[in-house]
Amino acid sequence: MNTLEKFISYYKPYKKMFFMDMFCALILSVIDLSFPIIVKYLLNDIYVKDTNVILKYAIIIGIFMFFMYVIRFFCQYYITSWGHIMGAKMEADMREDIFTHLQKLSFSYYDNNTTGKLMSRVVTDLFDISELAHHGPEDVFISILKIVGSFILLLNINVKITLILFAITLIMLYFSYFYNKRMRYIFKKNKAKIANVNAQLQDSFSGIRVVKSFANENIESIKFNKGNKEFLDTKEKSYHLMGRFFSMNGFFQGMLYLSVIVFGGIFISTGAIKVSDLVVYILYINIFLKPIEKLVNFTEQYQKGISGFERFLEIMNTKPDIKDKKGAVKIKDVKGKIEFKNVSFSYDNKNSILNNINMNVECGKTVAIVGPSGSGKTTFCNIIPRFYEIYEGMVTIDGIDIKNIKLKSLRRNIGVVQQDVYIFGGTIKDNIAYGNSNATEEEVINAAKKANAHEFIMELENGYDTYVGERGVKLSGGQKQRISIARVFLKNPPILILDEATSALDNESERYIQKSLEKLSQNRTTIVIAHxxxxxxxxxxxxxxxxxxxxxxGTHDELLLKDGVYAKLYNMQFEAV
Known part of the structure; x- marks a missing residue:
């Protein structure tokens, strides 16, 4: 019920559309139910009279039915168009909610979940929600109205036949309920399997250059085909289940017709029912069967939609492990003094990456973090903007515990230049302006000049409006790095983190980048991870x-004199050169 309550809550902004949809469904049902009544009235009371009376009433009833079906036309139009629009709006709201929630989750969540699976949750899982949101309440409402209405009217014609039909209908409903549970499980499994296929696709496409460079297309095909085959297997199971479900329901519908023909014939022979009443009875059976068929189809639709919604809720119920503390403050006029006090950190709460770190970084000073691979240098920098949460100790900025600072305020005052630069699909101008969405074109160009990027940008065919491709594929490593530096220049933060920003570049690019970084570091508290x-x-x-x-x-000279770990690392690099 909790799942249903949350699903129903998405109708709230569209109450007027929903109730109008239900009202139109009510009118539609009443019109459909009235047709056999009109037929019964004509057969029993009008068509037995003389020609003039028949002609007169046929014209009157014809005009009445014409206006009745005009009204039905507008009701059907509203249900089909605006009803679907309501469902699409609800789906869009859910997609917006899940995207917003995913933005709040920390790096730890993304470390444990692949991009392809998350995309499947945001896109594929909600695909059937729109249909369920629209057709679900409407189909159930119309079906119940028609079934109850038909049942009452059929009782007035013949109680015995109606009770026989009711008994068969109860067996149908029990059968549907039994298969309901099995279908729910298999549809949820389907969504999990297609998520695996999406994850494999995303992984292969993102690494297509590595795949081709190793000529490993065959390996990727094998990996993809494995996931694709598993998805096919669950699909086959679901279709076998659906086949049994729909064919059995079709059999029960046949039994309803068979009952009417057999028992109707028996009751006509005994004079318990008129032939005209049996004709009306058969008309009502059609009206009675359609809503049952709709309910059967709704069962499949419900299981597809609700299984996707349950997977949607799995993410929505994941609480962000890093969030604003109650009473957290915004920081202004940041000087940039950073202090680590007895800081320890572990990714799995077992194996510590950082152990009892105590360190001060004075305002406007540059501190370099060096050490062997796996010593926790990047982790050290990632805990300052609270990308990860420390489990012991405290990190302060200007004397304020970072846990007491609002996350947005904290991160707006910290600029990060990483080794693995991410360039968004779009133009160069868009990517630089990511550092400050309100920046003018002049400010964007100025930031690019400071990052030594303006010259190469102007050499491109469309300058700042050049489309860079997915992940900046049309740019070199050095060009991408300079754009990322321009982005931080535009952000203009008082604290700067440089995470091995030049280690993957050639010597010429490194010289450009180093000059840019020296400019960027001026008058800022800077932490550099250096390779x-x-x-x-x-x-x-x-x-x-x-x-x-x-x-x-210590300083470079002081550490060389100590002849310790730093001296060994430095001499190894010097000898390598």
Whole structure:
């Protein structure tokens, strides 16, 4: 019921449309139910009279029925058009809600869920919601009206035949209920399997250059075909189930007709029923059967829609593990002093990545974090903007615990330039302006100049309006990096994090980027994760981080004199060169 209550809550903004849809459904049902009554009246009371009376009443009833079916036309139009629009609006609301909620979830959630599966939840799982939202209440409402109305009117014609039909109908409903549960399970399984197929597709397409460079198209085909076959298997099971479900219901419908013919014949022979009444009875059977058929179809529709909605709720019920604390504040005029106090962190709450870290970063100073792979350098930087939550200790900015700062306020004051740059599909201007959506074109160009990007941008065919392709595929690594730096220039944050921003670049690109980063770091508190130690010689402080914690601290010259971990790392790189 909790699932249904949440589903019903999405009707709230569209109450007027919903009630109008139900009103039109009511009118539609009344008109359909009235036709056999008119036929019964004509057969028993009018068509037995003389020609003039028949002609007169046929014209009057014809005019009445014409206006009746004009009204039915407008009701059907509203149900088909605006009813579907209401369902589409509800689907759009759900999609907006799930996207907004996914934006609130931390990196940890995305670490454990593939992009393809999440896309399947947002797009595929909600595909059947629109139809269920529209047809569900309407079909149930119309069906109940027609079944109850037909049943009452049939009782007035012949009680015995009606009770026989009612008994067969009860067996049909029990059968539908039994298969309902099995169909719900199989449809949910279908959605899980297609999510796996989507995940495999997304993974293969994103890594298509790696696939082709290793000539591993065959391996990707095998992986895809495995998921595709599993989806096909569940689809086959669902269709076998649906086949038994619909064919059995068709059999029961046949039994209803058979009962009318057999028992109708028996009662006509005994004089318990007129032939004209049996004709009307058969007309009502058609009206009686259609809503039963609709209810049967609704069963399939409901299971598809509700299984998708349950998967939708699984995400909506996932609580963000990083969120604003009650009473959290916005920070203004940030100076940029950062302090780590006894900070420990683990991704799985078992194996610590950071152990009892204590460190100060003074305002406007540049601190470099170096160390062997796996020592937690990137993790160290990721906990400052609260991309991950520490389980022990405290990180402060200007003396305020970052947990007491509103997330948006915290992250707006921190700029991050990463090694793995993400460029959005769109133009260069769009990507730079991502740092400040309110920036003018002049400000975008100025930011690009500071990042040493303006010159190469102007050489492109469409300049700042050049479309860069998915993930910036039309740009080189150095060009993408300079755009990401321009983005941060535009953001203009007081705190800057540089996560191995030049390690993947060639020497020429690195020189460009290094100049840009030096400009960007001026008058900002800067934390640099460095792979090439030659790039951080001038840092105000260098921190050597290992799996045991902070091993050494000092300037480049001080650490070389200590002849410790830093000296070994530096000499290894120097000898390699």
């Amino acid at each position: 090439r130690l030659s790039t951080i010689k001038n840092a105000d402080k260098i921190v050597v981080l290992t799996q045991e914690g902070i091993k050494e601290t």
